[in-house]
Structure formats: structure tokens, C-alpha cells
Amino acid sequence: MAWRNLWRRGRRTWLTVGAMVFSNILLVFSMSLQFGSYDMMIDNSLQAYTGHLQLQNPRYLDEPRMRYALDDVSGTAQLLRDKLGLQSISARAAGFALASSKERSFGLQIVGVDAAHEPLVSTLPGLIRQGHYLKPGGREEIVIGSVLARNLKVEPGDELTFLGSGYDDSFAAGVVRVAGIFTSGINEIDRGMAQINLGYFQQVFAMGDRGHSVVIRAPSIEQVDSLAARIRALGIVDGNKVVLRNWEELQPGLKQAIQADMTSAWFMYGVLIVLVAFSVLNTQLMSVLERTREFGTMLALGLKPARLARLVMQETALMTALGLGFGIAGGFLLTWYLSYAGFSYPGMKEMSERFYLPDRMYPALSVLSLTLGPSIVALGSLLASIYPATRLYRLTPVAAMRAV
């Protein structure tokens, strides 16, 4: 009966369903895009350098100074690799130095890395555009960012000297040969970072076996929490000399940029959903009002108001189901097509660089992005039909039958 009632006013029903389908398609598409780009933002920025988790000295995060170091950093990294059965774990040490070529001098961050494992935690080693990455155990060689290389006017094979201060405030200096030049696309890294082998770093900067971080890259972002729990269970993290930092602590800006974007996106979704709910409210109220006589007759025949209210809710539910079905199908097709074809809009290249995204966007379909928006629309629509349904309780059979 609900089904037949719907089609007594076919055009009206279609218009209401149309409103739902429209907003459902829009919601599916923009949520897929949103979630997809968040994942990409997180992945790209963390893979570049930071990793998902890091072991650090408790004070190092706020005050990245040479003396807030970890003891036996390579040993700890090896222990983690063995115990966790995960190879993408690498030790690092970092300091500042003044690097000079024949013509120029620049201050830069110099990082000592484990050349054998660094490629597993960071994409930088794979982004070498000229020359080659550090060789494990190799000494007196350095890889630097492309902007820095241009500013220093050096090419692979050229010599650089660097000056800094060591762990014990001694004078740290070295002469190295440029092995390779990387381009990450992230200006800060290309402009101000250089890597040398950890062993050589420890020797030049008088670090002994110390370092500043053990970087861990989880197989996927979903596994970060369970991995962190397993690392904690090993008893290395004592909170006193060693703490475990997750990516949200290491890059707070990333998380917050996502939150800020999320908030404004939800405001937009909310408005859309409210507008659809109004549409449903209007339709159902009208259909109740124009059937006042009919409902009066039914009441007179002994039907309970609750039964009629259920009928109206059923009509809404059917309409919602149609909107849900077509909306999800439409949203799926649109998003699915674009997730292969990708799309771009003017100005996106500049925007995306800032947020570690590629030039073309590929929305990511997921069960969540496909169903979250439409189910909220459906819920909103059902809520909106409560008011028309309650009006039925106020009908008195005699008055209603006399109504026009």
C-alpha cells in the first residue's frame, strides 16, 4: 500500500527522490575524494622522511638538540627488526653544519643514516636524480637536496666540507664527496638537508654509538597502532630515556590540517542533508494533508492512528531506499570512473604540492565513503517524516472526512 501511495503523485516522488540521489552522489564523491586525499597526504608526507613511529629521547621532540640522544641506536634498531620481524626500521642521527663548496657556504641539517635500511623507511633514497645513494658502510660521501646542490653549485663527484659542533661540543668537521642529489618536491628538504652514513656521522660528531631516532615505517597506516603496542610490549620504551612518538606527534600540522578541512567539509555536508530533509518533510506533509479525507475514512473504519503513522513512515522509507540505491549506484559509478581517469582543476598543482599530493586526484572508493553520506541522508529523511506522521494522531475521523 505504501508503494502504491508513492506513485499516486509520481512526479513529486521522483523530485524528492531526485533531491536525495543528487546529494547522495555528491556526498559519495566528495567523501571518497576527501578520505582518499587524507590517506595520500598522510602517506606521502610520512613516507618522505618522518616515518609512522619514532623512538626518541623524551626531550628531543621539543628541543632537537644533539645531546638529547638515544644510546646504542643501531643496536636498538636491529633488536626491533629481529623482534618485530619487520625490516622497515632504521636508525638516524642529526645535526646542523655549515657546508661549503668551492664557491658557496650554506647552513644545513645533516643526517646520519643507515644506508642499508634507510630506503625501506623513506622515499628520499629513491628520489636520487643524479649520481647514486649512499653505499652501506661507505665513508666520506654525502647526498644532498637539489636546491641546495644548485645553491652550492656542486654536482656528483664534487667535494664539500662541513663544519659543526659535536656531541661533546667539540669541533666537528669533515670533507666529503657528493655521491647523489635528490629531488623530493618538498622545499624544506630539497633546500636544507643532506645525508651521510651513520657510522661516519657518529665518528665526526663524536656521538659514540648514539643517535637521535629509530624510524619505523608500518606496512600501512592502519597497522600503526598495533605495531606501537607490540613495540611497547618489548620493554625498550621506558618513558625515561626512550619514548615512542607516533606520526601525529611528529607532524602535528598534518593532523590538524586534516581536522580543519574535515570541519568545514562536515558543515557543507550538514547543509546539504538539512536541505534534503526539508524536501522530504514538505513532500510527506503534503501527501498527508491531501489525504486527510482518506485517512479520516480509514480511521472511521477502525484503523489505529499508529497504523497510519507507520504507513507514512513506510512510504518515506521506500522513498529513502530508492534515493539510497540510486545515489550509491550513481556515486559509485562517478567515483569509480574518476578513480581510474583521475581529474585535475586549475591551480591544483600549486595547492597539492603544499599538502604532499600528486597533480591529479584519484578519489578512493571505500565502503565507508560509499555508505556514510547516504545513510545520514536516509536518517535525516526518516527523522523529517516524523512530524507529518505525528499529525495523524491529531485527526478526528468525523472532522477529517469533512475536510476538502
Place this chain on the structure above:
Amino acid sequence: MRAGTWQFSILLKLSWRNLWRNRRRTGIMLAAISVGIWAMIFMTALMRGMVDDMLAQGIRNLPGEIQIQHPDYLDDPSVVNSIAEPGGALLETLQNGGARLWAPRIRVPAVIASERESRGVELIGVEPGVEQQISGIPGRVTEGRFLESPRDNGLVIGARLAQHLETRLGKRVVIMSQDPDNNISERGYRIVGIYHAEIAALEETRVYAGLEDLQKLLGIGGRISQIIVYGEDYGNVDARYRSLAKVLPAGLDMRPWYRIDTYLEAMYKMMDGFVLVWVIIIFLALSFGLVNTLVMAIFERVREIGLTQALGMRPAQIVVQVLLESLLLLLIGLAVGNSLAIATVKPLESGLDVSIVAEGMAMMGAGSVLYPTLTLHDLVLANVVVIVLGILTSILPAWRAARLDPIRALNMH
């Protein structure tokens, strides 16, 4: 003509009365239109405020609406790529209305070292008198003072840099930078001021010294890195750019802000596109309800329309009547929605605190307080789009109403 006006006023009266025949339905539709318009304007004001802030701050961080420098300087900001102070026609234009404000500037890479730590920084030589208007840094000094003259031999550094260097106000640090002959010049400086910047990365890297003092340290005589130019409005930078281009000596590179930082340019351009897309999406969501309401209103009155047609009302008049009804609905909705939007935006214009996500906002280049900005342009755009598209979508139901066959319509139940 008189008859025409009279007929129109009758039609208007009919539409107005028709509108209120079903108060509840009209009420719901009005609520939907009002919420839609409110959302259009509110969201736009919020975004506009954020983008304005990002652009203004972005330009202050560059700094300058226009920068003039050596052609190789932006790629290689070394002391080698310096230029002479402006002279001749350029100087004359700058001084006589070619710029609201201009200043020479030195900016070179350097290393700063305290007793414990050292860091790579950007060493900036400024004319302290105008620096407040150029970058706003003097107003952000929280400890000590800003530089007092171009010859001031003190140094002003960021709070985070001071923390990293484990140094503080009044302490000495060593500045090392390169002179044009590739020798390291090095000198001790006393920290006379500490500032806080909105963007942490800048606070860590920018160190301010007196312009002439720095020229002496670097041994470059009267040469500078850049000329910074400000006009009245960054949106209208092009006219100023063209007038300066006429007097720019050969061998100098001049750029407006949007060509220095392409991210700012993208933001600027995208904002208008975003407003239009947002307004249209909301309108589409509204249009389903609008058409629905009109279709219902006409359906209820089929017999009546048939009767008026039989009595001699022309189809065109019926179309006008339905369109008027839709227009009235839209206008009331717009009035309510606009006042609602203005009422909610105005109290927020003094600032909406979003410091919970401050670092995320910093990543986008915005500050931690949002200042929603209601512009006439956006207000007009939203209203015009709704009225024009609203009338367009009402044409179909109106046209269908006018095509009703009077006899059949009268016999319909």
C-alpha cells in the same frame, strides 16, 4: 500601458494570496530557502575571511606585493646576486606615488651559533623605521626591542630559534655568512629582541639586523638584495607593476606577489571558483524542493486554473502568475536568509578562534583566528544566482500550468 500595470498588480495580488493558501508548505519551503542562502553566505564569508588572511599573511611573509631583485636571486639567494640601491627614474617613481611604501632589504643565508648550538638561518637586513608595515615583525617583539636604526648593531631573533640555540635576550651569538669573494665573514652580535611569528618555521629561520650594519659585515657597500614595494591593495597590484616596469633599469627582475609564490596565486584564483561551485550546489539541492512546491501548488489548483482560463485569462498571464509566486517565495526566503547570514557573520567578524587546529592552519598558511569577511560581491553573487536560476527552474512547471486544457481541467477532480 495603464491596463498592463493594472493587470500586473492583479497578478501580483493573486500570486501573493496563492502563496499563503498553504501556509505550512510555504513555510517549509521558506525555511529551506533561508537555510540554503544562509549557508551559502556564511560559508563563503568564512572561506573568504580565511583566504584573505592567508593572502595578506602570505604577502607579509614574502614580504611585499612587488619585489625587485637580481634575475638570479630568487633561485640562488646569495650575496653575489645583489643589486645597487634604486636610483634615477626608478627611485623617482617609487618616491612619487609609484609605491605606497617601499624599502631596500638584504636577505642572505647565514649560520647563527650560540655557545651550545648552531643553525642555518636567513639573515635579513632591514630599515627598522618602515619594517612594521613591511613584515609586521617589530609589533611581534615580545622581549626586548626591535632594531632602532639601520646602523643598529643588535640582532632580533625568533623565540623558537632562541630556544633551539639555548640562548636568550642580552646574550651574544655569532653570525657567519659569506661575502661576495666567498670568504666567511663572522661577527658577534648581541640579541636585543625576541619575536613570536604566527608560522613556526619562519620564527626558526628569520633573523633581523640593521641594513647598514649588515652591508658592513658582508662588505657590499651600498648594495642590497631586494627592493620591497607595497601598494594599497594586493588585488590591484597589476597597475602598479606596469607603471614600475616602465622605469625598471635593464638587468633587474621584478615580480608581483602571485608570481613569487604560486601557492598564493592558486589560492587567490580558486576562491572565486569555490564560491560559485558552492552557491550552485546549494541551489541545486534547493531546486528540487522549489520545483516540487510549485508542481504541488499548481496541481491543487488545476480546476481553478481551468476556470480562469475559461473566463479569459491568457496562458502568458498564468505563466507570469506562477513565476511571480515563485519569485515572491524566493524573495522572502532571500530576505530571511540574508538577514540570518548577516546576523551570524557580523558578531564573528571580530574573530573566530580556531587555535585548536593552529598548526594545521599554519600549514595552509592561515593564522589561528578566522575573520569572516562579508563582501558585497559574494552577497550579490549568491542572491543573483538564486533568483535567476530559481526563475529558470520555475519556467517548466509554469509553462505546464499554462498549457492545461480548460475543459479537461474543469472536469478534473
